[in-house]
C-alpha cells in the first residue's frame with residue numbers, strides 16, 4: 001500500500017508521517033527532504049536559484065520516483081497535489097490522506113515552525129493569515145479529492161490507522 005499525506009504547509013504531514021510509517025511497518029519518505037538530498041540543495045535554494053516552476057518539475061519527478069516503492073508512507077509538500085496533474089496521478093496509485101486544519105491553526109503552527117518556507121518568508125501575522133486563507137481556498141479543490149480527509153488530527157496516528165483499515169487500496 002502507498003499512503004501519501006497531503007495538506008497545507010504546517011498541517012503536520014511530516015510529524016504524522018514518520019510515526020504512521022513506523023506503526024504500519026512501512027518505509028517513510030518526506031518528499032521535500034528527499035528532493036533536498038537528491039539535488040544537494042535546500043528547498044529555499046532551489047526556489048531562489050531556479051524559481052518555483054523548476055521546483056514544481058523536480059517535485060513531480062521525485063513524487064513519481066518514490067511512488068515506485070511498495071509499502072511506503074510519503075509526506076508530500078503542501079503544493080504537491082496542486083501542480084502538474086499530480087493529484088490525478090496520485091488517484092491512480094495511492095491512498096491519499098488530507099490532513100485538514102483551519103487557516104488560524106495553520107498560521108499558529110507556521111509561526112512556531114523552524115523549517116524555512118520560501119513562499120511565506122518575511123510575512124507579518126496578518127499577511128500570513130491572508131496568504132493562508134487565499135491559497136487554501138485555491139488548493140482545497142485538490143486536497144478535497146483525497147481518499148480520506150482527517151480533520152485536525154493533532155498527533156493522532158491511531159485514528160488515521162483505524163480509518164485506513166477501512167479504506168484499503
Ligand code: S3P
Nearest residue numbers: 008009010032077078079117118
Ligand atoms: C510548499 C510547501 C513546502 C515545500 C515548498 C512549497 C507549498 O512543503 O514543498 O516550500 O507550495 O505549499 P511543506 O508543506 O512540507 O512545508
